[in-house]
Amino acid sequence: MISKNMEGVLNDQVTAEFYSAHLYLAMSAYLESIDLPGYANWMKVQYREEVTHAEKIFEYVIERDGRAIVKAFEAPPINWKSALDISEAVYAHEHKVTGLINNLMDVAISEKDHAAQVFLQWFINEQVEEEASAKSVVQQFKLLGDSKAGLFQIDRELGQRVFTPPTEAAN
Ligand code: FEO
Numbered sequence: 013m014i015s016k017n018m019e020g021v022l023n024d025q026v027t028a029e030f031y032s033a034h035l036y037l038a039m040s041a042y043l044e045s046i047d048l049p050g051y052a053n054w055m056k057v058q059y060r061e062e063v064t065h066a067e068k069i070f071e072y073v074i075e076r077d078g079r080a081i082v083k084a085f086e087a088p089p090i091n092w093k094s095a096l097d098i099s100e101a102v103y104a105h106e107h108k109v110t111g112l113i114n115n116l117m118d119v120a121i122s123e124k125d126h127a128a129q130v131f132l133q134w135f136i137n138e139q140v141e142e143e144a145s146a147k148s149v150v151q152q153f154k155l156l157g158d159s160k161a162g163l164f165q166i167d168r169e170l171g172q173r174v175f176t177p178p179t180e181a182a183n
Pocket of ligand 1: 061065142
């Protein structure tokens with residue numbers, strides 16, 4: 013069983029993960045609107061990953077005999093300035109999420125909730141990957157400058173990203 017405090021902060025994280033999902037889906041829609049279908053695909057894969065993060069925490073709360081609560085959250089933005097602008101926003105957002113996950117781990121440690129610490133370790137590791145992959149996209153767009161051919165090439169590469177369902181993903 014988890015404490016009410018732990019239950020509350022985990023439910024808040026479910027909401028934050030769903031917000032991330034909607035943010036990335038909104039970005040995918042924007043990228044489609046500026047004719048970058050490859051990067052839009054990359055973002056849609058990111059959206060699906062966020063939904064699995066939310067579900068993973070939701071299911072953990074229930075497994076620990078807590079009460080999972082589904083909450084409303086704010087609408088994401090609609091427009092950005094460019095592909096580079098989006099990539100920087102994703103990196104900044106992932107950095108923020110890392111802070112949220114670290115806070116959850118701090119709560120688990122302060123409550124001596126060892127099971128929650130083991131559970132949250134997956135998210136700590138995931139954030140290392142999330143930040144690295146977001147940063148790599150920022151770097152690609154920065155190197156590009158004004159090259160249209162380069163943009164086409166990067167878009168094609170980002171279009172190769174495939175969603176791996178949780179059952180096949182490493183846990
Ligand atoms: Fe759920 Fe992108 O962190």
